[in-house]
Amino acid sequence: MRSSFSTESVTSDSRTPLQPPAATTAPGAPAFSADTAGLPSARSGSSRRSGLADRTLDPRTKLFLLLTANLMLFFHVTLTTQIIMVVLFLVPLTAAGRWRLTANFAVLYAVLTALGLLDPEALGLPWLHVVSALAVGATMMLPCFMTGAYAFTTTSASAFICAMRRMRVPETVVIPCVVVIRFFPTIAEDYRQIRNAMALRGIASGGWGLVRHPAQSLEYILIPLLMNATTVAQDLSVAALTKGLGREGEHTSRTLIRLRAMDWLAMVAVVIPLILDIAGVIR
Amino acid sequence: MTPEVYSDNMSFTYEHADTPALMNIMLSIPRGQCVVLCGASGCGKTTYSRVVNGLAPQFFHGAFAGSQRTCGLNPAVIPIDRLTPLVGSVFQNPKTQYFNANVTDELAFPAENIGLPADEIDRRVNAVAERFGVTGLLGRSIFHLSGGQKQRIAMAAACMLDPRLVVLDEPTSNLDQAAIADMRVLIEAMKARGLTIVITEHRLAWLNGVADRYVVFDGGRIARQYEADEFLALSPGCIAAMGLRALDLGPYRRRIAELETRSGAQRGLSPNFDGRTTPGSSQLGDEASSGMQSPEPLLSTRDLVIGYRGLDDFTRHIPDLEFHAGDIIGLMGHNGCGKTTLVRTLTGLAKPISGSVTLNGRTAKPRDLTHAGFLVMQDVNYQLFSDSVREELMIGLDETDPAVLAQANRVLVDLDLARFADRHPMSLSGGQKQRVAIGSALMCGKELIILDEPTSGLDRYHMEQVGELLRGLAAQGKTILVVTHDEELAAGWCTRIVNLERTFAA
Numbered sequence: 175m176r177s178s179f180s181t182e183s184v185t186s187d188s189r190t191p192l193q194p195p196a197a198t199t200a201p202g203a204p205a206f207s208a209d210t211a212g213l214p215s216a217r218s219g220s221s222r223r224s225g226l227a228d229r230t231l232d233p234r235t236k237l238f239l240l241l242t243a244n245l246m247l248f249f250h251v252t253l254t255t256q257i258i259m260v261v262l263f264l265v266p267l268t269a270a271g272r273w274r275l276t277a278n279f280a281v282l283y284a285v286l287t288a289l290g291l292l293d294p295e296a297l298g299l300p301w302l303h304v305v306s307a308l309a310v311g312a313t314m315m316l317p318c319f320m321t322g323a324y325a326f327t328t329t330s331a332s333a334f335i336c337a338m339r340r341m342r343v344p345e346t347v348v349i350p351c352v353v354v355i356r357f358f359p360t361i362a363e364d365y366r367q368i369r370n371a372m373a374l375r376g377i378a379s380g381g382w383g384l385v386r387h388p389a390q391s392l393e394y395i396l397i398p399l400l401m402n403a404t405t406v407a408q409d410l411s412v413a414a415l416t417k418g419l420g421r422e423g424e425h426t427s428r429t430l431i432r433l434r435a436m437d438w439l440a441m442v443a444v445v446i447p448l449i450l451d452i453a454g455v456i457r
Numbered sequence: 458m459t460p461e462v463y464s465d466n467m468s469f470t471y472e473h474a475d476t477p478a479l480m481n482i483m484l485s486i487p488r489g490q491c492v493v494l495c496g497a498s499g500c501g502k503t504t505y506s507r508v509v510n511g512l513a514p515q516f517f518h519g520a521f522a523g524s525q526r527t528c529g530l531n532p533a534v535i536p537i538d539r540l541t542p543l544v545g546s547v548f549q550n551p552k553t554q555y556f557n558a559n560v561t562d563e564l565a566f567p568a569e570n571i572g573l574p575a576d577e578i579d580r581r582v583n584a585v586a587e588r589f590g591v592t593g594l595l596g597r598s599i600f601h602l603s604g605g606q607k608q609r610i611a612m613a614a615a616c617m618l619d620p621r622l623v624v625l626d627e628p629t630s631n632l633d634q635a636a637i638a639d640m641r642v643l644i645e646a647m648k649a650r651g652l653t654i655v656i657t658e659h660r661l662a663w664l665n666g667v668a669d670r671y672v673v674f675d676g677g678r679i680a681r682q683y684e685a686d687e688f689l690a691l692s693p694g695c696i697a698a699m700g701l702r703a704l705d706l707g708p709y710r711r712r713i714a715e716l717e718t719r720s721g722a723q724r725g726l727s728p729n730f731d732g733r734t735t736p737g738s739s740q741l742g743d744e745a746s747s748g749m750q751s752p753e754p755l756l757s758t759r760d761l762v763i764g765y766r767g768l769d770d771f772t773r774h775i776p777d778l779e780f781h782a783g784d785i786i787g788l789m790g791h792n793g794c795g796k797t798t799l800v801r802t803l804t805g806l807a808k809p810i811s812g813s814v815t816l817n818g819r820t821a822k823p824r825d826l827t828h829a830g831f832l833v834m835q836d837v838n839y840q841l842f843s844d845s846v847r848e849e850l851m852i853g854l855d856e857t858d859p860a861v862l863a864q865a866n867r868v869l870v871d872l873d874l875a876r877f878a879d880r881h882p883m884s885l886s887g888g889q890k891q892r893v894a895i896g897s898a899l900m901c902g903k904e905l906i907i908l909d910e911p912t913s914g915l916d917r918y919h920m921e922q923v924g925e926l927l928r929g930l931a932a933q934g935k936t937i938l939v940v941t942h943d944e945e946l947a948a949g950w951c952t953r954i955v956n957l958e959r960t961f962a963a
Contacts, residue, residue: 332562332569356556359600364839370806371840374831375897376853394842401883402838409553415516417556417614418541418570428565428578 230270233337235437236325239263242444243317253287255451256313262444263320270328279320286313331355336427349419353410360406361399368398459529461622461653462486462509467523469504469513478504480677481523486670488621491644491654493664496674497700497916502657503626505674509655510546510624511537528621542571545615549627549914551607560594560602560610567617581617589613589643603792605636612643616652623647625656629663630914631835633791633942637663659916661696662706665689673699700917702945709948713789716947716954753818754779755904755936756803756829761812763795763802772810775799778955780905785927785937787951790958796940799957800907803938804830830905831898835913837890841882846874846893849882850900861900868896871929888919892926899935906930907938912946924950 230236246259260283267276289309294302331352338348378384378391414420450456464484470477479501486492494502507513511532514521521533528543548554557563561582568578586592591606591613599607608628615623629637641663647654648667658664661671671688673680680699683691689704696704703709757779764772773795780786788796801807803814805826813820816829834840843849848856850865869875872892877885882893891911898906908927912920920943927937927950941947947954 330559330562331557332559332566352556356558359558360552363600367834367836367839370801370832371834372842373806373827374804375840375842376828376901377842397842398839401841402836405838406553409548409550410556412512412516413546413548413554414556415512415537416510416541416544416546417567418538419556419566421538421541421570422536424572426569426572426575426578428569428575428582429562430575 230328231266231440232431232433232437233325233329233333234341234431234433235440236321236329237337238441239266239444240318240321240325242448243321245448246317247314249448249452250314251448251451252457255447255456256317257287258447258456259444260317260320262447263317263324266440267320267324267328270324272324272327275323275327279316279323283313283316286310286316326355326358329355330429332427332429333431335425336429336431339425339427340431345420349414352419353407353414356410357403357406361403364399364402365395368395371398460485460526461488461490461528462655463526464505464508465524467508467521467525469508469519469521471504471513471517471519474519477677478519479508482679484672484679484682486653486655488653489648489651490669491648491656491664491667492670492672493661493668494655494657494672494674495659495661495701496680497918498659500674501677502672502674504677506624506626506655506657508532509622510544511535511540512546538570541567542618543621545618545620545623547608547611547615547623547625547628549630551604551611551631554611555599555607555614558598558600560591560597560599563599563610564595564614564617567614571618585613585617588646589616603636604631605633605639605792608632608636608640609643612640612647616647620652622653622655625654625658627657627659627914629658629660631910634944635791641667659702659914661702661704665704673701675699697917702917702920706944709944712948713787713944713954716787716951717956717959719953754781754815755817756780756821757815758803759813759815761802761814762810763798763807764810765798765807771795771798773798773957775812775957780936780938782904782934782936783931783952785931785939785950785952787947787954788938788940789942789947789954789956794957796957797909800832800909800938800940803905804832804907806832829903830907831895831901831903833891833894833898833906833908833911835910837887837894838883840894840897841890844881845879846882846885846896847878849893850896852897854900865900868899871899872896872926888915888922891923895926895930899930903935905936905938907940909940910942911939912941912943917945920946921949 231239242259243263246256251259260280264276264280267279286309290306290313292302292306294300294306334355335348335352338351372378372391372394377394378387384391447456462484463486464482467479467482468477469479482505484505494505496502504513504517507517508521508525509527509532511527513519514533515537525531525533527540530539530543532540555563557566564582564585565578568581573581582595583592586595589609589612591609594602594606594610599610602610608631612623612628629640632640637660644654644656644664644667656664656668666685669685671683671685673683691704693703693705696702757777758775759777761775761777762772763775764770775795788799790796798807802809803826805821805823805828808823814826815821816825821829841849843852847865847869850868851861854861856862866875869878872895874889874892874896877889882890885893891908895906908923911923915923924946927939931937931952939946939951
């Protein structure tokens with residue numbers, strides 16, 4: 175059934191011819207093409223990314239990477255292993271065309287690692303202990319963020335649904351996960367709106383505003399974000415319910431996912447350093 | 458033939474609600490009819506649409522009584538997904554009713570859930586995309602589409618499974634005039650295919666000639682039912698008395714055109730702003746609005762070019778504008794003509810590409826504009842930060858200062874919020890939240906108050922209330938700019954109209 179389908183990629187974007195909308199929309203809809211030009215909303219660049227969509231791994235592999243990142247935290251791996259793993263985690267992110275994200279993660283990791291390596295005693299600055307301890311904690315968390323960002327920013331909701339169903343995950347887990355994935359892009363847009371609203375009220379505005387009053391700012395950002403999230407969650411549930419997301423019985427998918435050689439290679443590549451570390455080979 | 462929707466003495470009370478949302482509803486909608494449910498906010502029309510598609514009581518819990526049949530099934534007891542292939546639903550907010558990031562996936566979504574084979578899904582996606590004119594959008598990210606396009610996708614997705622009935626809950630409340638006209642074409646096409654259509658709507662004019670029947674709800678009951686010709690023959694006064702929006706927008710559009718030409722003539726805007734000047738229109742304006750205005754404008758723009766760089770560049774030349782204290786200026790034009798960007802520029806949230814904005818006679822930096830102006834966002838939830846209305850008004854101010862406290866109390870009274878002073882802002886209705894946001898602007902001493910679509914999804918009464926509020930603010934000497942698609946608001950309460958769309962052509 176699924177083999178009849180030519181698309182190998184996770185999303186079908188790359189194969190769908192992208193015609194100019196004005197040429198194909200219905201008569202009486204010339205406003206549409208103009209509409210998109212004026213959209214001031216989130217512009218994360220997914221249209222640009224779409225051409226690279228088939229260079230991402232299978233969603234199951236992505237979840238596996240996320241799992242290994244968590245195991246690293248659990249087993250408290252050595253710095254060498256951590257660096258190897260971070261490099262390995264950043265490769266698929268680069269391959270997916272997320273250059274900026276990769277660069278940001280790489281720089282952040284390098285800076286935090288360097289901070290963690292500082293010797294406050296030798297420098298005669300005992301307060302630096304706090305900084306380096308925090309830096310070490312952050313470097314341990316970063317691999318989870320890297321793999322998480324990779325999994326959630328490069329996968330379509332439908333590919334995730336398909337992957338989880340193939341893994342025989344119960345529907346009670348699938349549906350909340352899908353809702354969460356659907357949420358991420360809205361949070362970015364919500365954040366922008368809230369920051370604008372704060373600027374207009376003169377609350378924590380400007381580049382340093384957030385740093386000067388971190389706790390207060392967090393509250394001012396989180397409250398509207400959460401309040402908005404509850405209404406969005408309700409709207410989404412209602413829409414999904416009427417479209418049969420919760421229906422019992424077999425669901426099909428027009429999105430084809432398949433574990434390819436590259437997926438197995440990626441999984442083996444990240445497992446080897448982890449095993450060697452646990453076995454005590456890497457020190 | 459059995460009716461597609463049939464209610465017999467049906468009542469529904471939401472959980473935790475004191476009064477029933479629907480009482481003793483008797484309604485029968487035969488196959489192929491297009492029925493409009495109208496009435497003031499809270500009259501029960503949305504609840505009725507939820508009962509029809511099974512969301513109440515299955516998702517919105519509550520006490521259900523009487524009997525209800527939708528496509529021959531009882532939506533109150535059967536699993537809601539039995540209705541999925543029979544009933545398509547479209548909701549109010551275009552932003553929160555799509556589940557997939559990608560247009561193709563979104564269209565495929567209901568078919569996947571129902572378990573159709575992949576090649577059949579593909580066939581249907583293409584067929585439906587063609588029918589709804591969205592073939593060019595296939596594969597694109599829905600996040601980047603306009604509200605009108607999103608709503609079109611929602612309609613297409615609702616029709617993926619060839620339903621017998623389509624339920625639309627205020628589908629146009631966030632759309633501009635052009636997108637509403639497109640929506641009408643889609644509804645006509647659905648009706649031509651023999652679908653039964655149930656629409657709840659505040660804005661009625663766009664449905665003239667499409668709707669077969671109007672059902673007026675009032676306080677949870679059906680007040681009256683009208684055949685289309687009977688309803689359309691009602692006098693505007695009669696429609697207004699029922700709390701409904703106008704059926705004929707003609708007079709409102711003429712008034713808007715008049716307000717537009719007047720702004721050109723009276724204010725001496727750059728000649729390319731609007732060449733047409735109707736004789737006599739300038740005297741009309743002078744008596745109405747010049748009395749209270751100071752000669753010096755609060756804000757004026759000079760050779761302003763707005764826009765943004767990035768993936769999709771957008772630049773736009775803005776004719777020189779002047780905003781005086783006491784003005785209520787309506788900013789109109791279809792989506793994408795730069796209204797939002799202009800508003801962001803005037804409030805200093807975005808930098809102009811070139812040209813300047815003058816505030817009180819001095820060239821203003823974006824920071825000064827942010828300080829002087831305030832924007833009431835369409836989604837006002839983003840701008841309420843505190844856990845009580847009173848605190849909300851005093852954010853950033855010294856709460857121990859008696860002068861500030863006195864001012865807060867005055868603002869509370871002025872905006873009719875005194876009763877809610879200690880309530881959580883999020884527990885208020887949309888209009889009350891709007892007033893809280895305006896209150897916070899008044900507390901900060903803002904001179905320019907901009908409202909983005911303040912009346913979307915509002916019934917006549919609440920729309921008029923917003924209009925009165927604008928007038929009250931203008932009388933206090935504030936300058937008001939309203940971004941709106943609502944012709945009734947613009948015609949009734951604006952003292953001038955600036956249409957960005959039209960200036961584009963010049």
